[in-house]
Amino acid sequence: MSKFLNATLFYALVFVIVGVSVFPFYYAVITSFKTGTALFEVDYFITKLDFSNYINVLSSPNFMRSVWNSVLIAASTVGFAMFLAVTASYALARVRFKGRGLLLICILAVSMFPQIAVLAGLFELIRALGIYNTPWAMILSYTIFTLPFTVWVLTTFMRDLPVEIEEAAIIDGATPWVIITQVFLPLMWPALVTTGLLAFIGAWNEFLFALTFTASESQRTVPVAIALLSGASEFEIPWGVLMAASVIVTVPLIALVLIFQRKIVAGLTAGGVKG
Amino acid sequence: MPSSPPSGMSSRHSLSAQRRRAAMWFLAPMLIALFCVAAWPLLRTIYFSFTNTTLTSLYDGKWIGFDNYLSYRKLSSGRVIWRGTLADPAWWNAVWNTVRFSVVSVALETVLGLIVALVLHQNFKGHGWVRAAVLIPWAIPTIVSARMWGWMLNDQFGIINDILLNIGLIETKIAWTANIETAMLAVLAVDVWKTTPFMALLCLAGLQMIPKDIYEAAKVDGVHPIRVFFKVTLPLLRPALMVAVIFRMLDALRIFDLIYVLTPNSKATKTMSVIARENLIDFDKFAYGSAQSTLLFALIAIFVSAYIWLGKVDLSGEHSK
Numbered sequence: 001m002s003k004f005l006n007a008t009l010f011y012a013l014v015f016v017i018v019g020v021s022v023f024p025f026y027y028a029v030i031t032s033f034k035t036g037t038a039l040f041e042v043d044y045f046i047t048k049l050d051f052s053n054y055i056n057v058l059s060s061p062n063f064m065r066s067v068w069n070s071v072l073i074a075a076s077t078v079g080f081a082m083f084l085a086v087t088a089s090y091a092l093a094r095v096r097f098k099g100r101g102l103l104l105i106c107i108l109a110v111s112m113f114p115q116i117a118v119l120a121g122l123f124e125l126i127r128a129l130g131i132y133n134t135p136w137a138m139i140l141s142y143t144i145f146t147l148p149f150t151v152w153v154l155t156t157f158m159r160d161l162p163v164e165i166e167e168a169a170i171i172d173g174a175t176p177w178v179i180i181t182q183v184f185l186p187l188m189w190p191a192l193v194t195t196g197l198l199a200f201i202g203a204w205n206e207f208l209f210a211l212t213f214t215a216s217e218s219q220r221t222v223p224v225a226i227a228l229l230s231g232a233s234e235f236e237i238p239w240g241v242l243m244a245a246s247v248i249v250t251v252p253l254i255a256l257v258l259i260f261q262r263k264i265v266a267g268l269t270a271g272g273v274k275g
Numbered sequence: 276m277p278s279s280p281p282s283g284m285s286s287r288h289s290l291s292a293q294r295r296r297a298a299m300w301f302l303a304p305m306l307i308a309l310f311c312v313a314a315w316p317l318l319r320t321i322y323f324s325f326t327n328t329t330l331t332s333l334y335d336g337k338w339i340g341f342d343n344y345l346s347y348r349k350l351s352s353g354r355v356i357w358r359g360t361l362a363d364p365a366w367w368n369a370v371w372n373t374v375r376f377s378v379v380s381v382a383l384e385t386v387l388g389l390i391v392a393l394v395l396h397q398n399f400k401g402h403g404w405v406r407a408a409v410l411i412p413w414a415i416p417t418i419v420s421a422r423m424w425g426w427m428l429n430d431q432f433g434i435i436n437d438i439l440l441n442i443g444l445i446e447t448k449i450a451w452t453a454n455i456e457t458a459m460l461a462v463l464a465v466d467v468w469k470t471t472p473f474m475a476l477l478c479l480a481g482l483q484m485i486p487k488d489i490y491e492a493a494k495v496d497g498v499h500p501i502r503v504f505f506k507v508t509l510p511l512l513r514p515a516l517m518v519a520v521i522f523r524m525l526d527a528l529r530i531f532d533l534i535y536v537l538t539p540n541s542k543a544t545k546t547m548s549v550i551a552r553e554n555l556i557d558f559d560k561f562a563y564g565s566a567q568s569t570l571l572f573a574l575i576a577i578f579v580s581a582y583i584w585l586g587k588v589d590l591s592g593e594h595s596k
Binding site: 226242 | 418434
């Protein structure tokens with residue numbers, strides 16, 4: 001009897017956890033199919049499929065431009081960070097030198113920087129470089145969180161690779177560059193995919209820099225576009241359109257996270273760094 | 276090097292010297308990049324905080340010492356007027372909001388994350404689906420979740436009010452995000468919802484590292500499960516928990532996006548990051564905002580050092596190897 005009760009309580013708990021996790025997104029999907037006065041009735045199920053909000057979002061040139069901006073910025077940031085991080089993490093993981101521990105701590109410290117602390121300085125730098133209100137402003141500034149994160153995770157990963165393979169290469173006379181590109185890189189694909197994905201998500205979601213370093217609607221990234229989407233007044237927020245836009249930008253992320261969930265969990269715990 | 280290459284001492288030396296030289300070249304681009312986007316802007320922010328720079332004339336600022344932080348003027352009547360951030364009630368309100376938010380949200384997330392992790396650690400049917408479902412809030416961008424919850428918490432047409440009215444918990448509809456009393460609750464709810472999965476994942480990873488035979492032994496000895504949890508699981512989970520808590524705490528102390536979007540301009544939720552950006556960009560008090568940013572940075576730096584020192588947290592992972 002008590003066993004049965006325990007099982008029931010356990011599944012009730014599971015049900016609550018799943019319900020709370022999924023419901024807000026489910027409700028956004030329901031809302032995204034509603035227009036006009038239907039929005040003001042609370043429904044728990046989809047009553048009718050009306051795609052006009054989606055058509056509205058997908059045919060809005062500004063929103064599609066934001067999606068393109070976000071893709072471009074996130075991809076470039078990740079590519080740039082990866083390029084610098086692979087060689088740097090080799091040095092940090094496999095070469096013994098003085099001050100290595102301190103350097104690692106410094107890199108970790110950078111990832112802990114509150115973004116606001118560098119905002120004023122970055123603003124000046126971006127103005128001086130003449131890249132204010134261009135994607136370059138974001139590509140530059142996002143390096144502050146994508147680079148330490150990728151270096152950190154790749155370093156922990158490389159540290160765990162067996163010494164033997166590297167020794168064999170050294171005996172064959174391979175230079176460090178050859179060791180990285182020929183020996184380690186082929187072994188690192190899983191780690192590269194995970195860190196790349198996590199850094200991509202981080203860049204895709206970033207808000208403070210994107211809000212501060214853009215001025216015109218056509219330069220906005222997706223989070224800024226969604227945050228600033230409003231109607232004629234505060235009381236006329238187009239909730240249906242807003243939810244459709246939210247669903248459109250969230251579905252690819254949820255799909256990616258679910259496909260790669262094992263790798264992501266491994267990457268998060270290796271880095272212990274924020275997602 | 277654990278094993279030596281075939282040829283003698285001198286070539287081994289030159290080999291490791293060559294490796295160290297290569298390492299420097301590999302590290303240099305990354306260090307230069309980090310200097311440009313992190314160290315330099317930080318130094319400039321700190322510098323600006325000692326000047327009277329404005330947004331429109333970034334280079335015309337004059338050095339004014341600590342005036343942005345604290346200064347006083349004695350009036351002829353003998354009254355003393357204090358000025359600067361440290362004498363600004365709005366700043367202390369933001370400090371209090373930040374601290375309140377961080378402590379409560381991280382505490383709730385730790386407890387709930389641990390519960391979710393303990394559930395996920397069990398073997399049951401549909402385990403994979405539950406884990407996938409738990410990850411969904413984490414996958415949703417913060418801004419999007421702020422907007423989704425903003426709609427659910429809407430005073431007139433929101434589903435939260437509808438549910439609470441139906442089950443009789445409230446009598447009238449509540450403007451959750453606009454009300455001074457409930458705005459912080461709304462922010463906390465959304466943040467806890469959004470970041471508990473992260474906590475749960477880190478806790479789960481910690482749980483999976485605890486050897487199973489400890490539990491077997493406890494079971495054989497007939498120890499009560501709750502006792503096992505507090506005497507075995509929790510102490511062994513401590514290192515993982517300590518790391519998870521500090522990362523969440525750092526995130527919470529610098530929170531900006533959720534509050535900016537969910538409760539715009541609410542005095543009850545404005546945090547240090549929000550008020551600093553407001554001064555920097557919106558109010559054209561660039562130097563004043565820089566001073567507030569610097570203070571937030573100092574607060575976080577002190578907090579992290581104290582935490583690592585007091586908690587003996589091994590963040591670099593060098594010692595566990």
